[in-house]
Amino acid sequence: MKIGSKILVTGGAGYIGAHTVVELINAGYEPVIVDNLSASDKTLLAGIQQITGKTLSFHQGDCRDKNFLNFVFKAQGPFKCVMHFAAFKSVGESVQKPLLYHQNNVGSLLTLLEVMEENGVKDFIFSSSCTVYGQPDVIPVDERAPFKRAESPYGATKQLCERILEDVHHTGIRTISLRYFNPIGAHPSGLMGELPIGVPNNLVPFITQAAIGLRKKLTVFGNNYNTPDGSCIRDFIHVVDLANVHVKALEYLSTDTRKNVYDAFNVGTGKGASVLELVNTFIRATGAKLPFVIGPRRPGDVEKVYADPTRVNTILKWQARYSMEDALKHAWAWEQKLRKSN
Ligand code: UD1
Numbered sequence: 001m002k003i004g005s006k007i008l009v010t011g012g013a014g015y016i017g018a019h020t021v022v023e024l025i026n027a028g029y030e031p032v033i034v035d036n037l038s039a040s041d042k043t044l045l046a047g048i049q050q051i052t053g054k055t056l057s058f059h060q061g062d063c064r065d066k067n068f069l070n071f072v073f074k075a076q077g078p079f080k081c082v083m084h085f086a087a088f089k090s091v092g093e094s095v096q097k098p099l100l101y102h103q104n105n106v107g108s109l110l111t112l113l114e115v116m117e118e119n120g121v122k123d124f125i126f127s128s129s130c131t132v133y134g135q136p137d138v139i140p141v142d143e144r145a146p147f148k149r150a151e152s153p154y155g156a157t158k159q160l161c162e163r164i165l166e167d168v169h170h171t172g173i174r175t176i177s178l179r180y181f182n183p184i185g186a187h188p189s190g191l192m193g194e195l196p197i198g199v200p201n202n203l204v205p206f207i208t209q210a211a212i213g214l215r216k217k218l219t220v221f222g223n224n225y226n227t228p229d230g231s232c233i234r235d236f237i238h239v240v241d242l243a244n245v246h247v248k249a250l251e252y253l254s255t256d257t258r259k260n261v262y263d264a265f266n267v268g269t270g271k272g273a274s275v276l277e278l279v280n281t282f283i284r285a286t287g288a289k290l291p292f293v294i295g296p297r298r299p300g301d302v303e304k305v306y307a308d309p310t311r312v313n314t315i316l317k318w319q320a321r322y323s324m325e326d327a328l329k330h331a332w333a334w335e336q337k338l339r340k341s342n
Helices: 015-026 043-052 066-076 091-096 098-119 153-171 203-212 239-255 275-286 310-314 324-341
Strands: 006-010 030-035 057-060 081-084 123-129 174-180 182-184 218-221 236-238 262-267 292-295
Touching: 006 015, 006 066, 015 030, 015 043, 015 239, 030 066, 057 066, 066 098, 081 098, 081 239, 091 098, 091 153, 098 123, 098 153, 123 153, 123 239, 153 174, 153 262, 174 239, 182 203, 182 239, 182 324, 203 218, 203 275, 203 324, 218 275, 236 239, 236 324, 239 262, 262 310, 275 324
Parallel strands: 006 030, 006 081, 030 057, 081 123, 123 174, 174 262, 182 236, 218 292
Antiparallel strands: none
């Protein structure tokens, strides 16, 4: 175990947080997990323990609760860094419940920053999103692209949070924002993956649930976009690759001796793939039957976005290792395991 290696991971029982906890443990860090279990249960925590063989430090509570956070900082600190995954992430729901999204996503960040300041913790890694760019004018999009007006309250919260972090970097909070493109897949062990509550909003969990028979069919939202096959284009990145970049960001931040740091990195593969390409790759790679139909466009969807990952490749020295096909095979293995155990 490294000295001074405790990392606070908010949202560590969720999809990206849990995969990151595994990578942190593999790299010799000691994660302390905080999660209110509002969008997850303890399934992924059990998966982390099975994969790593480690007993986890887990505290159930909400990041808007200052007393709770102070308790964790005092009982478990000092923390070398805080990784903040805890947030609501459904674009559609955010349109229905904007106040809830602002209260939760912005409120928890503000409370966390106050508690960090009070406890002398400086280093922060933030889960941002490519959604901050809206529909960019230039693709692949790089980090200098302007923030267009966000398409949804969810997107607006990510823009606001980045702005807050940029403001507080002048007072000594040292932040790296990681702008995720579209995370997919599951842990190659088959012990951990995405676990949506209710009907999935995101493409890949919907696909695996349709293929296993939990949903009647997949609807592809639109085939009349201005793209080669008419469906939307995204940059799909394996969740383990995405988890790994957090360790790189942490190490980069700890070797950076500056008092004031604010930096943002795109985290994507740099390759765009269409929704229909992904659907066909899933069918070919897994041999599963996937009933699907073409439906109308989904309001708020961006036509086409993929990353220019030059900065994350060169500065954080990170490369995506897994292909889209790997990710889909892993997601399918996880879905099959889940349904067998239920
Ligand atoms: C969006 C956000 C992303 C955020 C993520 C969180 C944008 C541009 N991106 O990703 O930043 O992290 O939500 O949830 O706002 N699709 C179907 N059928 C389905 C489901 C999806 O065709 O049943 C299509 C969508 O129309 C889209 C693609 O699949 O073109 C990916 O959708 P999804 O997985 O929901 O992610 P995004 O909306 O791209």
